[in-house]
Amino acid sequence: MQMAADLPIFCTHLDDIVKVMAMVDGLPLNIEPIILSKLNNKYLGFAFTEHNISQALLFEKDKLSLVQYKDGELIKVSNEWHTLTKRIVTAGRKSELLLQAAKLTAGQSVIDGTAGFGHDSLILASTGAMVMMCENNPIMALMLMHEHHRMQSNANWQGLLSRIKIYHGNVLDVRASCDLVYLDPMFPQDSYSAKVGKTMQALHAFVAPPSRDDEIQLLNHAVQLIHDEGRVIIKRPVSAPHLAQQAPIQSWQNDAVRFDQYHKHPIVDNLVAQ
Ligand SMILES: C[S@@+](CC[C@H](N)C(=O)[O-])C[C@H]1O[C@@H](n2cnc3c(N)ncnc32)[C@H](O)[C@@H]1O
Structure with missing residues (x-):
């Protein structure tokens, strides 16, 4: 059962609120509209203080952002898929470590079990995979x-x-069979280097990293979702321990991140035995 989340949303026009309400339909979100005459940083700062809140959504020129206000500083994060256009067009196994690890071909099926902002999913879909x-x-x-x-x-x-x-829901509730499961679980905040970015750090305000038990469940479920020849790829900060303390079959890393690959059988046998 999902808990409903309460979140204020700042907009300048009533029309914008109507659009957002239509989008929210079906999601367990209680959106409280706050209409502001302007959406510049100064006005947002006032609105956060006046309403005694630290986090809100912002609907501005058809763009949805998550805004946080902490110690007088505003942090604004949004999906910004268009900024990945060039990367997606040129993406290949040489330019993207993720694609080297994923070895996808067109038409294969992927479940990104921790989609977040969707950036890694876009790189995976650039191969022609579903x-x-x-x-x-x-x-x-x-x-x-x-x-x-x-x-x-x-x-x-x-x-x-x-x-x-x-799909909005817990990946642990997904029942399917696919070629690749990709997971990029949250990691304790101080493990993210500057290279991993402010965006991920901002996520920590409202998404907790998995516990050790959650990690075991995630990995166990991921290997159940792939067919016999399928692969599970886990993204980790470069110096992070392996998910659920399970050694991967192979890893690819650069100076910021590591992709650990698992296959079905050794993991199923190990995790079931724990
Ligand atoms: C580190 S972010 C992923 C970032 C993503 N790789 C990207 O490129 O933007 C992890 C995300 O996984 C989501 N998440 C964590 N556990 C999940 C689960 N069991 N099922 C579905 N989503 C989950 C969190 O809400 C969070 O948004």
Whole structure:
């Protein structure tokens, strides 16, 4: 059972609120609209203080962002899929470590069990694979759905978007059989280097890293979701321990991140034995 999340949303126009309410339909989110005459940083700062809140959604020129206000500083994060256009067009096994690890071919099926902002999913879908973005947090799921909808108006993106499905829910509830499961679970905040970025650090305000038991469940479930020849790829900060303390079959790493690969049988046998 999902808990409903309460979140204020700042907009300048009543029309914007109507659009957001339509998007929220079906998600366990209680959105409280706050209309502001302007949306610049100064006004947002006042609004956070006046309403005694530290986090809100912001709907601005058809763009949805998550804004946090802490110690007088505003942090604004949004999916910004268009900023990945060049990377997606040129993505290949040479340029993307993730694709070296994933070894996907067109038409294969992927479940991204921790979709977040959807960036890694887009790189995976650039191969021609079909990607299911699975996201448990209703705020993140809303931002994914909105970004998917927003990018549809760009003709160059329609092929890629048609290969992506968004599912709001826990990946542990997904029943399917696929070629690849990809997981990028949260990690304790201080493990993220500056290279991993402010965006991920901002997520920590409302998404907790998995416990050791959650890690075991995630890995165990991921290997159940792949067919016999399938692969599980886990993204970790470069110096992080392996998920659920399970040694991977192979790893690929650069100076910021590591991708650990698992196959079905050794993991099923090990985890069941624990
Ligand atoms: C580190 S972020 C992933 C970032 C993502 N790889 C990207 O490129 O933007 C992890 C995300 O996984 C989601 N998540 C964590 N556990 C989950 C679960 N069991 N099922 C679905 N989503 C989950 C969190 O809500 C969070 O948004």
